[in-house]
Amino acid sequence: MTTFTPSRTLRLVAAASSGYRRVFATSRVAPLLSRPNPVRHTGFDLDLTVERVEPEAEDVVGVTLAGPSGADLPSWIPGAHLDLFLTSGRQRQYSLCGDPADRRTYRIAVRRIGDGSREVHGLERGQVVRVRGPRNAFPLVCADSYLFVAGGIGITPILPMVQACRRRGASWRLVYLGRSRASMPFLDSLGEADIRPDDEYGLPDIADILPLASRGAAVYLCGPPALGEGARGMLREINPDASLHTERFSPLPVTGGEPFDVRLARSGATVRVGADESALAAIRRELPGVAYSCQQGFCGTCRVRVLDGEVDHRDRTLTDRERADSMLVCVSRSTSSSLVIDL
Template sequence: MTAFTPSRTLRLIAAVGSGYRRVFATSRVAPLLSRPNPVRHTGFDLDLAIERVVREADDVVSLTLADPSGADLPSWIPGAHLDLFLPSGRQRQYSLCGDPADRRTYRIAVRRIGEGSREIHELEQGKVRVRGPRNAFPLVDADSYLFVAGGIGITPILPMVRSCRRRGAPWRLVYLGRSRESMPFLDELGALGDVDIRPDDEFGLPDIITILPLAEPGAAVYLCGPPALGEGARGLLREINPAASLHTERFSPLPVTGGEPFDVRLARSGATVRVGADESALAAIRRELPGVAYSCQQGFCGTCKVRVLGGEVDHRDRTLTEGERDGSMLVCVSRSTSPSLVIDL
């Protein structure tokens, strides 16, 4: 009989564990069990084929991605997103806007507004590496829902509406945009129900004060779009519908609050950059290193994590563990409590 050595035991355990994770990731149970902790920080790394590119509106294209072998993709729940690793090395995050019941493909939609999005608009075929799905904007259980989407903010909302319709939950969607030509998925939404479409060139600039009262008592209210859309919404909803809950997702960095200026020295080059009281360390670093890695700019994806070699960090992220915070920081949101920091860049 062949001896069963410890090393072979470990290899067997690793193989079984890997197989289990693969089966679990593609099961229908995975999204249900992941609800209590919706943000998966590591995700699944996948090389997916670009199956289809569709122009959905002015400056908006959708990409449909699939496993090259035709295998089922890891399951997801409404509100999830993917991290895309682009050919240039940039990393960007985009909400999944397809149907969670479709296990064969993922769909994202991208408006052309920056370098990363322009690169995606130029993709026509080939493969892209993705990480995910991850979810920091999950659809909660509620008796009714009010969805408010501004422009490309419709992308995480669309699967939520589809889920509510599928399970018979009462919902209402107010969809805002510059013009109908700039608003993706109008036809698709029209097939799901009576959607309140309010383009600016027909209705004027949106006023959240007139929209929030549309929520039923105790409803879950989801806001996704430009920062101006959600300004003051939480306080107003608390006044007019105290039993309701507000859920928001932003496509831009949070404004810096309680900031003090400090210096950041880049250890590898010796350069020192000044971080203003009202700007992030990332913004200041990018003046010296435009190609520094970053993605969400809101402190949860971990892309901008750097080693800290000196100084005291004011940690403001939602991602790093206590152990990781001893010697690391996310420069998109965290700051310094000392006059200067030294980081490994």
């Protein structure tokens, strides 16, 4: 792969796209978007250089990435993420938490919670890493007011959203939750945020937080799955004109699942998918190195070709044409007793 150097045509397209976003963000159409558009399996593949690795909180490091040539990087809007390809072959997604106006660098922050994050913590200045993106399944819609609720490392996509609201003069409120102040990154960057560490305020209850949203507000919630349990139904009852926007850091729970078999055509192995597990989880017992990333059906990394069987498509990204012969094994299942896939 070659170093990213945008052509004149690409720069013109990017400029036109940027102008469109500015017009769209101030239109009255934007508030109607209560859900993000599906993320397409596209994006730039870039080789970027690690410019800085610095501590942001307990077990959290911030990583600043720059293009080797110093050229402008592809633009992004708050809520966007990068796919980071690690030396081990793992692919992980991390929200951009820097300034979208800074076209020279990308910034992510990563908490040490697994093998992938440990690799990121081990990155060194000058090291070259491959990324894909930026892509966005969590965009900031236009609204009259906002309530942001961030739990722990969930502050990363929320931080540029707050900065955007400040610049636009929009009405906003941020409730930031975490185990302790020492574990919560970017506290010094938040100013008037409502900071509620567990060791000072006790365990959070979303029922106490959602009423803080103004009527018709856009409510953004990012953090551990437990934080958002029941939030949508609760918000619908207390503030029916509000919209809820969420991003998860873990796979979606399997609902309405039935067990089925998946035969891996290349190896000849057959794996049993339990009613409460994803096809990806079952396949990984046989093929631990199978590619995946978001585990929520929007990035397209785990797409495989289906050779036989009927698919229960539960993704947010494949077109009808793509669904004719493919599936995303992280979320989609089978409506037949078995599937045959090209793995």
